Amino acid sequence: MATIKDIAKLAGVSPATVSRVLNYDESLSVGDETKRRIFKTAEKLNYSKHKKKNKEEHLNKIAIVQWYTEAQELTDLYYYSIRLGIEKRAQELGYEVVRIFHDDPLDAIQNVDGIIAIGKYSTNEIQQLDNLNANLIFVDS
Numbered sequence: 001m002a003t004i005k006d007i008a009k010l011a012g013v014s015p016a017t018v019s020r021v022l023n024y025d026e027s028l029s030v031g032d033e034t035k036r037r038i039f040k041t042a043e044k045l046n047y048s049k050h051k052k053k054n055k056e057e058h059l060n061k062i063a064i065v066q067w068y069t070e071a072q073e074l075t076d077l078y079y080y081s082i083r084l085g086i087e088k089r090a091q092e093l094g095y096e097v098v099r100i101f102h103d104d105p106l107d108a109i110q111n112v113d114g115i116i117a118i119g120k121y122s123t124n125e126i127q128q129l130d131n132l133n134a135n136l137i138f139v140d141s
Contacts (some may be wrong), residue, residue, distance in 0.1 A: 013037075017030060018042075021034075021039070022039075033122075060094055063109045069102050116139045118140065
């Protein structure tokens with residue numbers, strides 16, 4: 001498979017220029033002829049962008065992280081109903097749901113497409129969740 005370096009060598013430009021042209025960087029000031037040469041070379045070499053498997057691969061698995069413990073949730077129907085609604089819709093869409101309550105270890109959040117965090121989280125807790133998975137949604141935070 002062709003690389004950006006291969007295209008750059010054949011087109012007579014730098015790999016950075018090839019990357020910026022192929023990504024349609026509007027701030028790049030390069031002539032139309034150079035752009036055409038890069039695109040033709042990429043086509044000739046059957047270049048295709050690499051997909052980051054870990055980022056692009058969907059596992060159909062999400063984690064719901066709760067601010068409350070499991071026992072506390074039962075006394076607050078607001079958060080309980082939010083969680084049930086999320087779980088119902090996720091299952092309708094074919095997602096497996098991993099539930100994590102406040103007193104559970106966060107290491108259970110492995111190999112998920114995203115995290116839905118329900119409750120009020122501190123800045124430190126938000127950072128910890130963000131470090132686990134960039135696909136992160138907060139509800140009532």
